[in-house]
Amino acid sequence: PSASSGDKSTFVVGYSQSNNAEPYRAQLNLQLQHYLKKYPDIELLPIADARQSSATQVSQVQNFITQKVDALIVSPTEPAPLTAAVEQACAAKIPVIVLDRTVNTDCYTAFIGGDNVLIGKKAGEEALRLLPDGGNVVELRGIMSNQPQIDRDKGFREAIAANPTIKIIADREAKWLKEQATPIMQQWLAQHEKIDLVYGHNDPMALGAYLAAKAAGKADSIKFIGIDGLAIPDGGIRAVQLGQLSATFIYPTGAQEAAETVNKILHGQPVEKQQVLGTTQVTKDNAAELYKQYDLSGQN
């Protein structure tokens, strides 16, 4: 059954998420469910969680194809492994929205996602602002082979190249995890006399470093920059409000755009194939407002 046929009264949508147990993705799930509720003729199947496994995700996508869903949303764990699966969906004439991370094929209906190089660049520009006289930067990386890690690193380095007195004196993989970041930061503090800024590829890592610095009594002399800006009590926006982070950058979930796009596709309306989302810098000034804007906890 072709999904775009207008004679259907309800549409079934499947969503395969790469890993539910990351706060960012939990937030994305929540928002997607929220925004899709606005379309009573669209039914979202329970979200499939690949738990970081590409193999699991491929079979999830295949499951959805088997079930003949009317549209498919995929947030790939990795681009390459999901490529063939997305092509299979495409071959089965199921429209696919690729959310957040890309795949290596053109055979999808829309891509919606943030621009990690851009976000890295913005973070670097913030570092330039925070360290006008130069300084020592340490960088906490996500899982090395993850594309967002690569992009967030790339953008940041490009931006800080503008000021040669800003140096990255150490960088390590903390695997996106708060509790990995803390001991690494503790070691850096033991090794380096002067650390001026910590750049974490996500907020939890930046906050893990913050905890270490605070314990060492150096939190006030160091600036912390994170990425994600989740509107949850334990998230980056609150941390900016509390002055723990100097800034964070909202990594847009794209949930709202995805909901709108799905609706258009199902009703045969044209959609834009590449929807690259911008970012918003969270500062002390706009934190409260942004939190309110993105907080969905009360609306469920």
Added chain:
Amino acid sequence: MTAVRTPPPVKARGENRMRRTLSALGAAQAYIGLVLILAVGIATKGEIFLNETNLTNAVGAFASRGILAVGVTLVILTGGIDLSVGSLLGIASMTAAMMLARFSLEPWQIVPICMVVGAFFGFLNGAGTTWLRIQSFVMTLAMLSVVRGLDRQVSDNVSVGTQIAGPDGKLTPQAEAFQVFGTPGHNLFDRIYYPVLAFIVVCIVFHLILTKTRFGRHVYAVGGNPTAARLSGVNVTAVTIAVFTLSGMLAGFAGPIDAAYSASADPQAGQSYELDAIAAAVIGGASLAGGKGTIAGTFVGALILTLLDNVLGLNAVSDNWQLVIKGLIVVVAVVLQRPDLFTFLRGGSRS
């Protein structure tokens, strides 16, 4: 035949023969868990579940882990454990992708190279557990770490794609050929998905090795009673090294399959696959104490794991509950396939 479970009491000739037939297939009870899952699948999702493509997809996703499970079963049978297979699969898949991307090797060249790579590290595992007498848990855990580090180093932490396009924008002939290893949609006679075929062939080959050859008998003897094996002239060291090497070799073989399945080799590929592989073996009745287990059992264990995932997925059970239900069903499946189930249910005595 090597019946590995306590067979029911032998009453009559006929019964004996039947028992033999069943135990040749593993142990009859091992299938109860599988039947249960099939029943749930059929009851809840009938056609969709039984659909050939669905079953192929489900088993295909697990094929590389299933092949690891066969190797791990060999090691477990000798009383050891192999935690490094996930990493070995990882480095083999990276090797395959690099051979393809850098040197445009043909599949028939890539597979042996990957198998040698895997066998080499597997051999080191065996050498460490025998000559250095390190517990296999530690030795293979260390190997897990070392090989993962090497994998990440050689790949520079960047995943390597296998869908290499030539100057004409189409896949190179080698990349095209490489897809037979398991890029979804590439099937033998347009029907048989290669990784599933590979998994089944590996199972049959190692089933025969374990049941029909001297080596197989020695594997059981080493796990069942190493002292007795040694005193009987079995070269325990050689057998131990051999099973680790074979396990590594199979991981090496699974590497290209994983790479083709993902159309790329990720530096993280295979991470935590060892737990799935061991779980398949143990759910299939292998005892971590050694000497007890069959390839048929491991095959069934692999099917239980993968079909369980499939059934839960098809029923759109929420992921958190999937984890819960999966754990519970594994317990139920294992209890159901206990050979003394009925004694047990009657509140029978302990062994």
Added chain:
Amino acid sequence: MTAVRTPPPVKARGENRMRRTLSALGAAQAYIGLVLILAVGIATKGEIFLNETNLTNAVGAFASRGILAVGVTLVILTGGIDLSVGSLLGIASMTAAMMLARFSLEPWQIVPICMVVGAFFGFLNGAGTTWLRIQSFVMTLAMLSVVRGLDRQVSDNVSVGTQIAGPDGKLTPQAEAFQVFGTPGHNLFDRIYYPVLAFIVVCIVFHLILTKTRFGRHVYAVGGNPTAARLSGVNVTAVTIAVFTLSGMLAGFAGPIDAAYSASADPQAGQSYELDAIAAAVIGGASLAGGKGTIAGTFVGALILTLLDNVLGLNAVSDNWQLVIKGLIVVVAVVLQRPDLFTFLRGGSRS
């Protein structure tokens, strides 16, 4: 006392006494691996490495896993394995954070609750391995999955912070108090980091339990020969259930520590900690076959793992090479602490 390694030949009274002292602390050789790492640390990073804060930080980061390792050691001593401790730590840390965030409980209320939660699941592990006679590997692997699912379900996959601010913008008294569990920078007498203290106390308590009490001897007996233990009047079932329950209880205790360390409970907290915990026990000389191991050994194993991380980190070894070197050093450390090292180096005979 319960010396678990083959003691060296008894030569003279004096030597006997010394040996007894050493074996009371574990086995003398167990320390060689640790000494090696300390030596490398001092040689390469002298003052920075030996700095009290650095050592505290290093051990502190491992403390919760160290506590898991103690529980896992108990289970391993009986010949079982506990793969669920990481998940149990996870759910306990989530429990702690929620008790704090939702009900503003005091630390002294939170800890017992978390321990009961952990002990409850640990008890189920024990019940499954004894009454249902499921291999502990399978039972605890299933529990790992079930508990992780529950953890994610109750938390809705969102991490829960423990630094709860009151209306005045400052931490609530309960949140303030909660930090003693291990928020970095909160020390006893401004010097002793609580998690390190907790880890050491747990080690001492369980060292005493294993060496001084009847229960401790029963643990060794069950692992050494369950049949003989039962025929000697040991309630094997009760001992087995007890060690799993204690392991769960310790994981429950480690939960709040982990939550305080990160100032939040993450739904993924504790993932794969079981491997670190088991590795610490096994590097410390515990045999997965059961009956062999000490808490002192596990303590040393934990120190080896965490100080190794620290030394490599301080020397700014790249992440990839860290994995490689870590694996190699674990192998070297385990070989070095072999009690028959010197016989072995002379190419001695096998046992």
Added chain:
Amino acid sequence: MSSEAGTVLTMRAIGKSFPGVRALDGVSLTVAEGEVVALLGENGAGKSTLMNILAGVFKDYEGEIEVGGQVAHIHSPRDARRHGIAMIHQELNLVPELSIADNLFLGRERALLDRRGTEARTAELLRGLGLDLSPRTLVKQCKIAERQLIEVAKALSQNVRVLVMDEPTSALADAEVRRLYGVIRDLTGRGVAVIYISHRLEELEEIADRVVVLRDGRHIGERHRIDRDELIQMMVGRPLGEMFPRAAGGSTGEELLTVEGLSVPGEPGSGRTPLREVSLTVRAGEIVGVAGLMGAGRSELLESIFGVHRAAGGAMTLGGRPYRPKSPKAAIRRGVALVAEDRKAQSLVLGNTIGFNVGLPSLGRFLRLGVVAARRANAAVERQVRELRVKAPGIRFTVGNLSGGNQQKVVLAKWLLTAPSLILMDEPTRGIDVGAKAEIHALMSALAAEGKGVLVASSELPELLAMCDRVLVLCEGRVTAEFPRGRATQEAILEAAMARRQVTA
């Protein structure tokens, strides 16, 4: 049978040390074709060690071995086999999960298994030993005595020049022993040399051409004529008094244990004999023997009284009170002890120390505020171990490194330390040397004299006849006869033990 025939084996100046133990020191041994040489010596004298060297168990040793006049380098079991040497080890060495046929040919299979051939050959060998078992039976389903015969069959299945038997009869009853002798005579007739280790001196008289005596790892002497007293003197280095010191017809007290119609179901697949309506009594101060063929259910009876198996019917009393033990723990609490049949599998934590093992069931006595008073416990263990003359460097020695007989003594020590009022003994002198055997017998008498009850199952009829006030005979799980002391004879007991035909008819 003549020792003039050519020498097949010469062991010259063999020495072997273990950490802290000099097990062998300059021992030499020659064996001729067709000769049966008995190796005799106290527990821990070094007999097994010497033979293990011959069988290639140890890589390193001092001295030289010649087989068939040529120097043989034997450093692995394979080397030994190449030289035509096979050994039946003191401890059973079979793979429980494999079938009998697989076990017999383990290490000698063809690359591709020839199942049909090996099974046929196995069936033949089993028949030769009078074992009525299918070659496909898993070894774990076989009884201990059957396993011992399987070991014999395994050795016989090889084409051997020298066959070593290290206490092959320790678990066998008379009938099987006779059959084994037949097999040995058959072998020697074909020129095979046999080295035979046993602590049952009466066996040696029957089977051995020559006896070689070891003591403390040294060769003490050899004799062609078997003179019991002289041999004992050579073994222990001092003369020994009365072998079976139990006085006849001692006065006995009240009923200590009564068993009324005890029935215990057998467990499929475990090789356990079911018990049917067994009744017996043991009075305070009485030693009651249990005789029977292998598989008669003697072990099951003792184990059931000890609470190992759950009874399906019947009633017991102990010391006048009802006794329904649901576990060994409960039995121990009521003052019952069981010296189990299989020390390795059922009694000892081999990897742990003597002190640990001996103390295990009595820890409750040494508790202070839940803590084991180690000093007091160790002192008690030390005393008990010394009393039984366990040959070991100290109580911190690993049990697994003791000689077989000394391990058995450790088991006895462990149960004596619990100060039981009723002691159940299953083959208590299995593998024990004559000297120690006399001591254990004296000990049994002493226990009885103290008013304790002793129920002992043994395959050595002379032992039962000499020691027991009463002998019960079991056959297929039923009591088929009961003889008071004096009226029991070997013939009468055997007849009752083979009552199976009448019973099943």
